Amino acid sequence: MTALEAMPLWLALPVAALLVVGSTLAFLGALGLLRLTSFYERIHAPTLGTSWGAAAILLASLLGYSWLQDRVILHEIVIGLFVMITTPVTLMVLGAAALKRDREEGDPAVPPRAATGGHAPGHVERQG
Amino acid sequence: MTTVTVLIWATTYAQGALALAGFLAMVRILIGPRAQDRVLAVDAFYIIAMLLLIVTGMKLGTPFFFEAALVIGICGFVGTVALAKFLLRGEVIE
Amino acid sequence: MRRLLPHPILSLGLLGVWLLLTRLSPGHVVLGSAVAVVAGWAFARIEPEAPRPRAVWPLVRLAGIVFLDVLRSNYAVARLLVGGGRQRRSAFVHIRLRLKNRLALGMLAVIITATPGTAWLEYDEQTGLLLLHVFDMVDEATWQDLIANRYESLLMEAFG
Numbered sequence: 001m002t003a004l005e006a007m008p009l010w011l012a013l014p015v016a017a018l019l020v021v022g023s024t025l026a027f028l029g030a031l032g033l034l035r036l037t038s039f040y041e042r043i044h045a046p047t048l049g050t051s052w053g054a055a056a057i058l059l060a061s062l063l064g065y066s067w068l069q070d071r072v073i074l075h076e077i078v079i080g081l082f083v084m085i086t087t088p089v090t091l092m093v094l095g096a097a098a099l100k101r102d103r104e105e106g107d108p109a110v111p112p113r114a115a116t117g118g119h120a121p122g123h124v125e126r127q128g
Numbered sequence: 129m130t131t132v133t134v135l136i137w138a139t140t141y142a143q144g145a146l147a148l149a150g151f152l153a154m155v156r157i158l159i160g161p162r163a164q165d166r167v168l169a170v171d172a173f174y175i176i177a178m179l180l181l182i183v184t185g186m187k188l189g190t191p192f193f194f195e196a197a198l199v200i201g202i203c204g205f206v207g208t209v210a211l212a213k214f215l216l217r218g219e220v221i222e
Numbered sequence: 223m224r225r226l227l228p229h230p231i232l233s234l235g236l237l238g239v240w241l242l243l244t245r246l247s248p249g250h251v252v253l254g255s256a257v258a259v260v261a262g263w264a265f266a267r268i269e270p271e272a273p274r275p276r277a278v279w280p281l282v283r284l285a286g287i288v289f290l291d292v293l294r295s296n297y298a299v300a301r302l303l304v305g306g307g308r309q310r311r312s313a314f315v316h317i318r319l320r321l322k323n324r325l326a327l328g329m330l331a332v333i334i335t336a337t338p339g340t341a342w343l344e345y346d347e348q349t350g351l352l353l354l355h356v357f358d359m360v361d362e363a364t365w366q367d368l369i370a371n372r373y374e375s376l377l378m379e380a381f382g
Contacts, residue, residue, distance in 0.1 A: 007131055007135065008131065009130065009131050009134075012131045012134050012135050013134065015135065015138070016134045016135055016137070016138030017138075019138040019139060019141070019142040019183065019186075020138055020141055020142065022142070022179070023141065023142035023143075023145035023146050023149075023179070023183070024145055025296065025300060026145065026146055026149050026175075026176055026179055027145040027146070027148060027149040027152075028300050028303050028304065029149070029172065029303075030148075030149035030150070030152040030153045030172060030176065031149075031152055031303060032299075032303045033152065033153060033156050033168070033169060033172055034152045034153075034155055034156050035303075038312075039162065039164055039165055039168070040312065040314075040341070040343075040355045041312050041357065042156075042165065042168060043168060043341050043355065044299065044312075044338060044339055044340075044341060044355075044357040045172070045303070046168065046171060046172035046175065047299075047335070047336065047337070047338040047339075048296060048299060048300060048303075048338050049149070049172060049175055049176060049179070050175055050336075051292050051296055051336055051337070051338060052292065052293065052296040053175075053179065054175065054178075054179060057142070057179050057182055057183060058182065060186070061182050061183075061185070061186050061194075064186050065186075065191065068189060069191075074242050075194065075242050075243055076182075076194075077242060078198070078239055078242050078243055079178070079182075079194075079197060079198055079201055081239075082198075082201055082202070082205075083175065083178075083201060084332075084336060085332065086201075086205040086209075087171070087175070087335070087336065088331065088332040088334075088335035088336050088342075089205075089209060089332075090171050090205065090208045090209050090212060091168075091171075091335050091341060091342075092331060092335055092341075092342050092343075093209055093212040093213055093216060094164055094167055094168055094171070094208075094212040094215070095341055095342065095343040095344075095355070096216055096343065096344060097164055097212050097213075097215035097216040098162075098164040098215075099343055099344060099353075100215075100216060101162070101163075101164065101215065110314075111314050111316070111353065113344075
């Protein structure tokens with residue numbers, strides 16, 4: 001903790017606030033994951049942690065390290081972009097998988113397939 | 129002095145909240161009930177673990193946790209997508 | 223130029239990530255550029271046509287709108303999870319999309335899924351019908367209006 005002593009209060013306050021907000025959002029996401037009753041409701045919960053939960057903590061880390069190292073450190077942005085792009089991919093594939101499995105079991109709560117050949121746009125097969 | 133106190137409180141709070149969040153996600157992994165619920169919980173769990181590493185790195189003031197967080201992010205993504213794909217088709221590589 | 227850089231946006235992005243992860247030095251600019259160019263060639267074998275947006279300004283506006291929407295829906299969903307008080311109903315929604323461009327559809331999918339409270343579940347190419355799951359269903363027309371007028375029209379402007 002010695003390294004952080006030199007940080008001025010005007011920077012420490014926003015860093016601390018971002019950490020608190022981010023971790024609270026991630027916690028609420030996990031709480032929702034446990035408390036909500038159906039899978040399709042639960043799929044919304046982790047996005048709290050992956051959107052502003054992650055963004056706030058990464059922003060805090062970016063500000064803190066840039067101060068510590070005395071130069072602008074931006075590599076947190078890489079993690080931020082990565083999380084932002086990859087989480088929707090996971091959730092979409094998982095949503096499609098859950099739909100398929102529920103339909104195979106004949107779950108009445110799930111809407112039937114609209115027509116044949118429904119794919120997420122990332123999975124469109126092409127010839128050649 | 130006050131600055132350090134603020135930062136210690138904030139990082140400790142963040143570590144506690146994230147550890148608890150990880151625990152809740154772990155409970156969801158264990159109770160399921162179906163495979164897609166478990167995979168969703170794994171997805172949430174690795175993101176929480178990654179954020180916990182970043183906060184710990186900030187608290188200790190070392191940049192080495194960042195690389196670990198990046199590796200967790202990449203491996204977690206590939207792992208959960210492979211699991212989800214397996215649930216979708218019954219095969220990982222088509 | 224098109225032979226050397228089949229995917230200019232991708233190559234530029236890769237070089238950017240390379241420079242962010244390493245220390246900024248002339249050596250890394252050269253090495254990163256080499257990696258970015260070779261990765262562009264490799265990707266051209268998988269996906270021959272590079273995305274060429276007709277207009278960039280709608281995409282910039284879209285990014286701003288999405289940034290604010292994600293912030294707002296984070297707050298809304300967090301409040302609902304804490305308790306909120308009022309009754310919440312989550313439901314499936316069908317929305318007919320006019321977009322046909324695959325990249326634009328992919329961007330719309332990422333936007334919708336990244337925003338807390340909406341999840342993209344299934345899209346049918348033939349009918350253009352999208353199946354969404356909405357966490358807090360106020361009424362169906364609001365969501366159709368949100369997707370069609372807020373996001374889709376801007377993506378239509380950019381990709382046609």
